[in-house]
Amino acid sequence: MKSDDDNKITMDDQIKILILDDEERITEKLKFHLEKSNYSVITANTPKAGFAALDDNEVDILLLDVILPGMNGLDILKKVKEKHPVVQVIMISGFGDMDMVIQAMRNGAVDFIRKPFQVMDIQLAIERTSKLIRLQNKLQKVENKQSLVSKELESFVETEFVGKSEAIKQVLKIAIKAAKDKDVNVLITGENGTGKEIVARIIHYASERNDKGFAPVNSSAIPESLLESEFFGHVKGAFTDAKGERSGYFELAHEGTLFLDEIGDMPFALQAKLLRALEDGKIKRVGGNREIPVDVRVISATNRDITTMIEKNEFRIDLFHRINTIIIDIPPLRKRPEDIKPLVKHFVEMFANKKKRAVPEIDKNVYTKLMKYAFPGNVRELRNLVERAMILTDNGILSEEDFPVTIDMKSSGGNTGIDSFNLDDNEIQIIIAALKNAGYNQTVAAGMLGISRDALKRKIKKFGIEIKKEI
Ligand SMILES: Nc1ncnc2c1ncn2[C@@H]1O[C@H](COP(=O)(O)OP(=O)(O)OP(=O)(O)O)[C@@H](O)[C@H]1O
Numbered sequence: 111m112k113s114d115d116d117n118k119i120t121m122d123d124q125i126k127i128l129i130l131d132d133e134e135r136i137t138e139k140l141k142f143h144l145e146k147s148n149y150s151v152i153t154a155n156t157p158k159a160g161f162a163a164l165d166d167n168e169v170d171i172l173l174l175d176v177i178l179p180g181m182n183g184l185d186i187l188k189k190v191k192e193k194h195p196v197v198q199v200i201m202i203s204g205f206g207d208m209d210m211v212i213q214a215m216r217n218g219a220v221d222f223i224r225k226p227f228q229v230m231d232i233q234l235a236i237e238r239t240s241k242l243i244r245l246q247n248k249l250q251k252v253e254n255k256q257s258l259v260s261k262e263l264e265s266f267v268e269t270e271f272v273g274k275s276e277a278i279k280q281v282l283k284i285a286i287k288a289a290k291d292k293d294v295n296v297l298i299t300g301e302n303g304t305g306k307e308i309v310a311r312i313i314h315y316a317s318e319r320n321d322k323g324f325a326p327v328n329s330s331a332i333p334e335s336l337l338e339s340e341f342f343g344h345v346k347g348a349f350t351d352a353k354g355e356r357s358g359y360f361e362l363a364h365e366g367t368l369f370l371d372e373i374g375d376m377p378f379a380l381q382a383k384l385l386r387a388l389e390d391g392k393i394k395r396v397g398g399n400r401e402i403p404v405d406v407r408v409i410s411a412t413n414r415d416i417t418t419m420i421e422k423n424e425f426r427i428d429l430f431h432r433i434n435t436i437i438i439d440i441p442p443l444r445k446r447p448e449d450i451k452p453l454v455k456h457f458v459e460m461f462a463n464k465k466k467r468a469v470p471e472i473d474k475n476v477y478t479k480l481m482k483y484a485f486p487g488n489v490r491e492l493r494n495l496v497e498r499a500m501i502l503t504d505n506g507i508l509s510e511e512d513f514p515v516t517i518d519m520k521s522s523g524g525n526t527g528i529d530s531f532n533l534d535d536n537e538i539q540i541i542i543a544a545l546k547n548a549g550y551n552q553t554v555a556a557g558m559l560g561i562s563r564d565a566l567k568r569k570i571k572k573f574g575i576e577i578k579k580e581i
């Protein structure tokens with residue numbers, strides 16, 4: 111079944127041939143025969159008309175007469191190869207001159223036919239060339255896929271997910287559970303820079319689908335007019351710029367994972383098409399009729415509140431139900447300050463490694479300072495701060511001056527992660543965070559809080575804070 115499908119010439123891959131010969135009798139005769147064999151054929155009788163035809167059409171094969179008025183066929187060949195390198199050129203000559211053959215082949219012609227010829231000769235040459243073109247298209251597809259794979263590998267280096275807060279442990283636990291079921295769709299929510307993509311990659315790599323592609327698509331980064339063909343691919347000529355046939359993200363992610371980043375930004379019209387593809391498990395390329403089965407797991411991510419979008423009719427509720435079988439919400443960094451220390455250490459080591467430098471010491475005031483900061487850009491911002499500090503420091507020690515964040519209570523007011531303005535509530539949270547960060551060493555925690563150890567003990571008692579580990 112499969113090989114049959116691979117070899118069959120469907121209407122979708124119809125080969126387009128341009129015949130350039132000064133004798134109209136020849137061009138018309140060839141056109142007649144080739145069209146009978148289901149090729150799409152255009153003709154030109156002068157070099158000028160030939161170049162115009164190449165500019166205006168997606169030509170696969172050029173049948174080129176060596177002798178043409180006004181321009182030598184070999185010169186035309188060179189120019190065609192320069193301007194349209196993908197066009198395969200079959201030369202036709204009345205001379206049968208071997209030197210000419212050799213020169214033409216050296217200049218990139220793919221085949222050669224001598225006059226007088228039988229229509230059959232031409233048909234065979236075109237059949238050979240078509241096979242080559244299809245093979246090249248296939249290789250191109252494999253290459254496209256591999257570039258996705260190698261991008262994955264690069265990012266794989268960064269798939270280490272750091273954090274010791276309960277919230278982040280929970281995120282990881284659900285991610286691993288989701289990975290175990292290779293078909294369940296997952297929606298990851300969280301503010302910018304909280305690690306949504308890294309979690310999506312973890313799910314993919316921890317799943318059975320890990321030997322196939324992870325295809326990330328951010329629909330807000332693609333012009334709306336191209337979105338459909340990016341997702342579903344297109345057949346040649348489906349629209350003005352449809353240069354050749356192309357597969358879309360669905361096909362690239364076949365048997366792998368399709369990561370729909372910023373799904374909240376997906377235009378409403380495309381949402382319906384996406385839903386249909388997910389429900390049917392098959393797609394059609396834009397402009398094509400063939401149904402292509404696709405088996406993908408969808409992981410979506412968003413930093414927007416989809417429920418509000420549904421209320422405003424900006425997001426389809428049926429699609430929402432389709433993609434959210436499992437929801438993973440990653441809390442902002444300011445709500446899990448105990449992750450700051452391990453993350454700083456992780457990024458410091460990572461950059462030292464990348465820049466082939468010794469791992470610098472980190473002054474403990476760095477943590478105290480960063481724990482007071484609201485991190486509107488979350489983990490990405492922390493990562494950038496560390497990279498910057500590593501560049502700025504010149505004494506092998508990272509100190510708080512290397513982290514020039516402004517602890518501006520006013521500007522971070524709406525964004526501090528403080529759920530209430532009740533002082534006691536917030537005091538408890540800060541004390542718990544300090545204790546966790548200090549590994550439950552009360553002396554260290556008291557230092558971080560700027561109070562005495564006894565004062566800390568009193569507060570622990572007052573608030574009934576549970577101490578997991580005594581010093
Ligand atoms: N827990 C973590 N451990 C290690 N690195 C992390 C963690 N969380 C995030 N990062 C790093 O922070 C950066 C941002 O993460 P990511 O791109 O996954 O965030 P995002 O939620 O997709 O952000 P955006 O909404 O802006 O697209 C990345 O460099 C990622 O490697």
Ligand SMILES: [Mg+2]
Nearest residue numbers: 306307371411
């Ligand atoms: Mg992202």
